[in-house]
Amino acid sequence: MQQCGFLLVAIAAILMASCKAEKVLPVKESIKDITGSWQVIRATRNGTELTTLIDFTKFRVNFKDGGYTIENPLPFLVNANGKFSLDDPEYPFKITFTATGGTAVSTPFNYPIVNGKRQLSITFSPGCPNNSYVYVLQKVN
Template sequence: MKKIYQIKALVLALMVAMLGTACKTEKVLPQKEALKDISGSWQVIKATRNGTELTSIIDFSAFKINFKDGGYTLENKMPFLVEQDGAFALDDPEYPYKITFTASGKTPVSTAFTYPIVNGKRQLSLTFSPGCTNNSYVYVLQKTN
């Protein structure tokens, strides 16, 4: 009978030891997200106003936004958040949700900002209301270079 208790105690000790090693906590170090680099020339590939598709009725092919060294330039201007060249800033370089444009001598203007990869290509999506708050534009841009 004593032998049965010894075997049960041994089995119990082995189970506790196995459970103790199986539930070992592993420390996972957070991965650093790459900074979002929007430098380069971007062209509108899709535009909507109040949900209505504009790219089929307006030629956006000449309109470009060039980002370089914290500044931006506009080519062949279209309705946009700002009318002049200036500086830009992202609210967070790793996880940006907002981009702020500061045209030369003007008040800074911010807008919603997403930076998805679609079909293997990086895109920018900007949502804004230039002037009239009843009109909401969404420009989807793709890098041209």
């Protein structure tokens, strides 16, 4: 029995000696790049699905070099081309649009990957604060 006790103590000592704390360094998040042309794949207003009611197929938001252009305008956060910025290039939670000659307008912003494709989700209220729109956009290839 004494050999069994010695064996257990030896195993415990070996296990304790082999366990050492490893430093886990945080992985630097890549900068979110929204450059390109984006189309609406889903739209809601106050929770009501709009995608089947309105033709969003020609509407585009094009992001390039800190600027944006809008093709075939529909109700959107801004109604003219201009500049955009993200609140944080690594962890963006807000996007700001500044139409040429206009004032800056910010809105919540999500940048998830869904089914292997990057999406933009933008929530906004153009004009009437009682109407809340959510546009889910996907990059056009």
